Amino acid sequence: MSDFLKHECGIAVVRLRKPLSYYQDKYGTPLWGLNKLFLLMEKQHNRGQDGIGIGCCKLDMPLGQPYIFRKRDATRDSMGSVFRGEMKKFNKLVRKGIIDPEVPSEVKNRFDFGGEVLMGHLRYGTSGQFDSGSCHPYLRRSNWPTRTLMVMGNFNMTNAGALNQKLIERGQHPVFGTDTQTVLEEMGFHLDEHHTNLYHEMRDQGIDGREIPKLISEQIDLHSIISESAEPWDGGYAISGVVGNGDMFVMRDPRGIRPCHVYQDDEVIAFASERVPLMTVFEVEKDQVEEMEPGSVTIVRRDGSQSTSSFHDPREHKPCSFERIYFSRGNDPVIYRERKAMGAALADQVYRSIGETFDKTVFSFIPNTAETAYYGLMDGLRLLRRQQVRASIMSACEEGLLTEEVLDNLIMRNWPRGEKAVHKDIKMRTFIAQEKGRAQLVSHVYDITYDLVNPGDALVALDDSIVRGTTLKESILKILARTNPRKIVVCSTAPQIRYPDCYGIDMSELGKFIAFQAAVNLLKRSGRRSVLDEVYDACKAELKKPGEERVNQVKRIYEGFTDDEISAEISRMVYPEDLEWSGEVDVMFQTIENLHACIKGPCGDWYFTGDYPTPGGFATVNLAYVKWFEGADGRSYDLPL
Structure with missing residues (x-):
């Protein structure tokens, strides 16, 4: 992806199903679970580089001993910092003789992450502050284990403002700026309610106070707590959590917007945002890793008993299609096939654009x-x-004209020629935070292979998506033009991104989308500027309606223009003004019909079509337009309080 885009986070959960001594005996280390957690996170490092966090809950710890731990880091090498740091602590305890690494009980009692429930999170922030305090997991402590709660997830709640308002009306004091805190406090509230009710019942029955914690732990209804907490949530989410007594859960939103997969055997039950990390880390086949059902929650109680059930009414399945296009690792067999199909679906468009001259075209990516x-x-x-x-x-056979010369001309020439024309040398964007600084240096991220393009050749470059077009204009087209082709064709495997996302991808500012800018330009040039004012009034009216009655008024911006007209305007807009090269630029996009044909099964496409799966999406798109029209910056995921 050439445009700078942050996206979904990643989660990893490892729940050991045997005592630590089992892993010491079989694998030679009681830290087998922590090692697996690290590998699951490392295999998903593509999903989050703003920071990481890990958590651990230990089962059956004696009174007076800590039982829940976490470590978070938002430095540049956060993964290495956290795991190296913890292993240095472990090795220091071993050197001092405080821990015998071959005695699991000592490891469990004296090393923070020597427990049975292990959680890890990789963060790509779309809101909140970028420091360790904003990294997951979030922890809500209590001196009652059954009121202690640690939560992490890959999610965005579109109605975080309304959820915060609900907390305020209860008399709570929410901390604004992140919906993670809102989720934690909502679940914590219902956990407290259930806990308090059980405590009062047992106390009134005259049960000895020393027996009450054990009984509460046995009777706490985690499924009800989760169902009650999630009832007002509007968004896409895969959330994991653990109660201090060791009861853990993993849940997925009712529309399956955010991904989550699970693998289990008699040694472990493990969850991850992607299928392939589970396959690789546990050395299993594709059919042994299952996708969590949308709207379901898997609960593993402290005693090892497990259940999976629905916590929400069924909804139409709408998984994020950007997982298939870009986010998930391409070595997943299904995603690999789908991405190849997306490329193949562009063949006819590309062939028409190059003037049907394979022998005068270089194809690259x-x-x-x-x-x-x-490929x-x-x-x-x-x-x-x-x-x-x-x-x-x-035809030549029928006409009797099949000669050696004809065969040479038909077969030996005019075949597609693929080359690696563009190289990406370094990842500057991970540490260039300011827009101006990134714009000044981004041109050095890419480079070309010289002397590949012959005079008169066209150059085709495939990208997986084009969001803002900034990198095309400021960097890539200038670099490609240095090969002096007669024409540059940039094709996107994703359709035109016309609308904001509000379920995890960091693209909510409507005015930054090149497709939206192109449609606005076309409206102005065609004398229809008044449409912009009409849509502004319509969007403000939509925001006053109840959520379930809202529609997407921004669709009107694109009415009357074909996809080809918008693509042509994008081609004009991204052409660098200071370019000495005088060739043609053609930017083309995947069709939505072909996208659906390439992706097997349900496909969420709201950023392309404007058809959002939840009411919060319609609030987002209308608010995003209002903010653009008024010249305001910032995310549009939620209505203000």
Whole structure:
């Protein structure tokens, strides 16, 4: 992806199903679970580089001993910092003779992360402050284990303002700025309510106070707590948590917007945002890793008993299609096939754009995430060429004109030529925070392979998505133009991104989308500027309606324009003004129909179509337009209090 875009977070959960001594005996270390957690997180490092956090809950700790721990870090090498730091502590305790690493009871009692319930989170922030205090997991402590709660997740709640208002009306004091705190406090409130009710019942029955904690732990209804907490949530989420007594849970939103997968055997039950990390870390096949059902919660009680059930009424399944296009690791077999199909689906459009001249075109991709789709594009182009050759041979045979010279011209020339024309050398964006600084240095992130493009050749570069077009204009097109092609074609495996996301991807400012800017330009040039004012009034009216009655008024901005007209305007807009090269630029996009054909099963496409799966999405898109029209910056995920 050439445009700078933050996205979903990653989660990893490891719940050991045997005592630590089992792993010492079989694998030679009582830290087998922590090692697996590290690997699951490392295999998902693509999902979050703002910071990480890990948590641990130990089962059956004696009174007076701590039982729940966490460590968070938001430095540049947060993964290494956290795990290296904890292992240094462990090794120091071993050197001092405080821990015998081959005695699991000592490891459990004296090392913070020597427990049975282990959780890890990788953060890509879309809200809140970027420091360790904003990293997951969040922890709500109590001197009652059954009121202690640790929570982490991959989510955005579109109605965080309304949820905070609900807390205020109860008399609570929420901390604004992150919906994670809101989720934690909502679940904590219902946990407290259930706990208090059980305590009062037992106390009134005259039960000895020393027996009450054990009984509460046995009777706490985690499913009811989760169902009551989630009832007002509007968003996409995969959330995990653990109560201080050792009861843990993992839940997925009712529409399956955010991903979550699970693997289990007699040694472990493990969860991750992606399937492949579980396959790799536990060395299992694809069919042994299951996708969590939308609207379901898996609960593992402290005694090891497990249940999976629904916590919400069924909703239409709408998983985020950007997982398939870009976010998830491409070595997942299903995602790999789908990305190749997305590339192949562009073959006809590309062929028309280059003037049907394979022998005068170099095909490449904008690294690194578009590589798989590029293989699909080349497959699609070669298939197209084979069909042409076959038809020509059949025609020549029928006319009796099939000669060696004809075969040479038909078969030996005019085949698609793929090259690695663009290189991405370094990841400057991970530490360039300010927009101006990034713009000044981004041109050095990419470089070209020289002398690949011959005079008169076209150059086709495949990208997996184009959000803002900034990098195209300021960097990539300038670099590609240095090869002096007759034409540059940039094609996106994703359709035009026209609308904000509010379920996890950091793209909520409508005015930054190149497709939106293009539609606005077309409106102004066609003498329809008044539409902008009409939509502004309509969006403000929508925001006053109840959530379930809202519609997307921003769709009116695009009415009357074809996809090709908007693509042509984008091509004009991204053409660098200071470019000495005088060739043509053609920017093209995947069609929504082809996207659905390439992705097997349900497909969430609201950023392309404007058809949001929850009421909060319609609030987001209308608010985003109002903020753009009024010249206001900032996220539009939620209505203000």
